[in-house]
Amino acid sequence: MSNDEPAREFDVIVIGGGSTGENAAGRAVERGLDAALVESELLGGECSYWACMPSKALLRPGEVLAAARAVPGAAPAVTGGVDAAATLRTRDLLATPDDTGQEEWVESAGVHLVRGRGRLEGERRVAVTADDGAVTRVTARRAVVVATGTSAAIPPIEGLREAQPWTNREATQATEVPRRLAVLGGGVVGVELAQAFVRLGAEVTLLEAEDALLGGEEPFVAEQITEALAADGVDVRLGAHVSSVSRRDDGSVALEVSDGAKVEADELLVAVGRRPRTTDIGLEQVGLEPGRYIETDDRLRATAVAGDWLYAAGDVNGRNLLTHMGKYQARMAADVIAGRDVTAWADHTANVRVVFTDPQVAAVGLTAAEAKRVGFATRVLEVPTGANAGGALLGKDTPGTSRLVVDTERDVIVGATFTGPGVGEMLHAATIAVAGEVPIDRLWHAVPAFPTVSEVWLRLLEQAGL
Numbered sequence: 001m002s003n004d005e006p007a008r009e010f011d012v013i014v015i016g017g018g019s020t021g022e023n024a025a026g027r028a029v030e031r032g033l034d035a036a037l038v039e040s041e042l043l044g045g046e047c048s049y050w051a052c053m054p055s056k057a058l059l060r061p062g063e064v065l066a067a068a069r070a071v072p073g074a075a076p077a078v079t080g081g082v083d084a085a086a087t088l089r090t091r092d093l094l095a096t097p098d099d100t101g102q103e104e105w106v107e108s109a110g111v112h113l114v115r116g117r118g119r120l121e122g123e124r125r126v127a128v129t130a131d132d133g134a135v136t137r138v139t140a141r142r143a144v145v146v147a148t149g150t151s152a153a154i155p156p157i158e159g160l161r162e163a164q165p166w167t168n169r170e171a172t173q174a175t176e177v178p179r180r181l182a183v184l185g186g187g188v189v190g191v192e193l194a195q196a197f198v199r200l201g202a203e204v205t206l207l208e209a210e211d212a213l214l215g216g217e218e219p220f221v222a223e224q225i226t227e228a229l230a231a232d233g234v235d236v237r238l239g240a241h242v243s244s245v246s247r248r249d250d251g252s253v254a255l256e257v258s259d260g261a262k263v264e265a266d267e268l269l270v271a272v273g274r275r276p277r278t279t280d281i282g283l284e285q286v287g288l289e290p291g292r293y294i295e296t297d298d299r300l301r302a303t304a305v306a307g308d309w310l311y312a313a314g315d316v317n318g319r320n321l322l323t324h325m326g327k328y329q330a331r332m333a334a335d336v337i338a339g340r341d342v343t344a345w346a347d348h349t350a351n352v353r354v355v356f357t358d359p360q361v362a363a364v365g366l367t368a369a370e371a372k373r374v375g376f377a378t379r380v381l382e383v384p385t386g387a388n389a390g391g392a393l394l395g396k397d398t399p400g401t402s403r404l405v406v407d408t409e410r411d412v413i414v415g416a417t418f419t420g421p422g423v424g425e426m427l428h429a430a431t432i433a434v435a436g437e438v439p440i441d442r443l444w445h446a447v448p449a450f451p452t453v454s455e456v457w458l459r460l461l462e463q464a465g466l
């Protein structure tokens with residue numbers, strides 16, 4: 001379409017076809033609206049090709065081997081480590097950067113796809129520039145939803161950019177395992193990929209600036225994951241401030257740490273957080289500052305834009321940088337646009353997260369410290385995850401801790417954290433209890449099956465006096 005052609009109108013225009021954008025557009029159509037979805041790279045976004053799916057494919061074989069090794073009758077059959085080549089091939093099957101299947105889904109969902117880079121030109125108006133420079137103009141009758149996501153943040157460390165470090169993109173699509181990998185940042189990306197690569201055969205050094213990994217979770221999480229990574233052979237360095245980085249002629253990378261230590265590696269992964277992809281999407285045209293997260297209310301409407309026509313969902317609003325939470329926000333945004341009276345309150349009180357290390361970390365809602373900070377009168381219930389028949393069947397000394405944070409005024413659970421093998425699959429029971437504000441004396445009648453690890457709930461509720 002040339003610049004002169006009139007803009008096409010849709011009820012809803014979604015900029016960004018990642019997991020959030022696809023869900024927003026699909027839900028809008030289900031609600032009887034017509035929707036256009038604008039995507040500049042690959043439908044499916046970061047999660048499908050460079051984040052959730054490939055990282056979990058890289059972690060899964062190590063987890064399976066560890067589970068077998070924990071069971072005496074199976075352990076002798078585990079005679080080797082992870083097959084790196086086969087793991088990379090499986091990763092390719094699950095996360096090849098090709099969105100043909102996603103395009104078919106978008107079309108079958110009745111969403112109008114516009115390939116190219118979307119930019120706001122003013123209220124409800126979006127210009128889309130295709131790779132060949134052609135510009136398509138689209139106008140929204142009701143709303144524009146920005147779902148452009150985030151990219152890896154690169155901190156201003158001397159020599160870092162020039163050293164061409166890996167971000168999550170290069171790490172998750174690696175075609176071979178480096179002999180030595182340094183990982184900058186011990187958040188979720190850092191710990192997951194450090195464990196994936198050490199189990200694939202790399203020597204891994206993990207450098208975290210703070211004094212604990214996975215800050216923000218219950219303190220026992222950091223202790224147990226640090227221990228597990230160290231047991232795998234990861235050299236975990238806490239309080240490590242890297243002052244400079246250089247790539248040598250032989251291809252290796254040298255890092256200087258401010259305490260004087262030096263680290264050498266063949267690749268360096270930067271995993272120190274994300275930045276919103278909002279620098280070049282025309283935010284200045286609607287009074288917002290480019291490069292920042294788009295702040296929203298609980299109906300996902302941009303708070304600083306009048307007229308209730310601009311929405312932001314998923315990573316780009318900075319509320320909860322997780323695929324399932326972005327998809328939740330997408331459903332809420334589409335419902336609000338369709339006229340329903342809903343709000344995305346789970347973002348504050350029932351946000352769900354799983355770290356897919358071994359042991360896993362699964363959490364919903366508030367930690368004990370957060371609950372106290374927001375003013376709840378709380379009581380903490382805590383037991384070892386493996387101290388029941390289900391845990392015993394997983395092997396000897398099944399690791400982990402299960403903690404519930406109870407609001408003692410209402411006698412409901414406001415937060416839960418589980419660590420241990422496979423606890424991600426146990427989390428939804430806690431999510432239902434937290435989101436549903438189920439009183440704990442009713443939970444007593446939710447009987448966990450014997451012999452499952454979920455019997456941990458019995459021990460936890462007994463601690464509450466039931």
Ligand SMILES: Cc1cc2nc3c(=O)[nH]c(=O)nc-3n(C[C@H](O)[C@H](O)[C@H](O)COP(=O)(O)OP(=O)(O)OC[C@H]3O[C@@H](n4cnc5c(N)ncnc54)[C@H](O)[C@@H]3O)c2cc1C
Pocket residue numbers: 015016017018019020021038039040041042043044045046047048050051052053055056116117118119147148149150168172189277280281313314315316320321322323324325326356
């Ligand atoms: C290594 C790693 C592992 C992760 N693992 C998990 C996990 O296991 N579980 C989990 O829940 N979360 C995980 N996450 C987080 C998850 O990837 C993100 O929360 C999720 O991808 C956010 O989805 P989104 O659609 O909001 O943004 P994105 O996935 O970033 O999608 C945004 C889309 O917008 C497009 N776009 C950007 N600008 C424009 C423009 N101007 N015009 C048109 N299109 C544009 C992009 O090309 C992209 O397709 C992980 C993240 C990382 C880095």
Ligand SMILES: NC(=O)c1ccc[n+]([C@@H]2O[C@H](COP(=O)([O-])OP(=O)(O)OC[C@H]3O[C@@H](n4cnc5c(N)ncnc54)[C@H](O)[C@@H]3O)[C@@H](O)[C@H]2O)c1
Pocket residue numbers: 155184185186187188189190192207208209210213214215240241242271272273274320321322353354355356
């Ligand atoms: N399993 C999952 O659901 C999953 C997996 C990966 C990522 N994610 C999402 O992606 C988001 C981004 O992950 P992330 O790990 O990049 O960010 P993060 O914010 O979770 O962690 C970044 C870490 O880097 C540290 N750091 C910051 N600057 C540093 C520096 N200069 N040197 C050393 N350490 C430094 C921080 O202290 C922090 O521990 C997460 O918040 C999460 O929402 C989810």
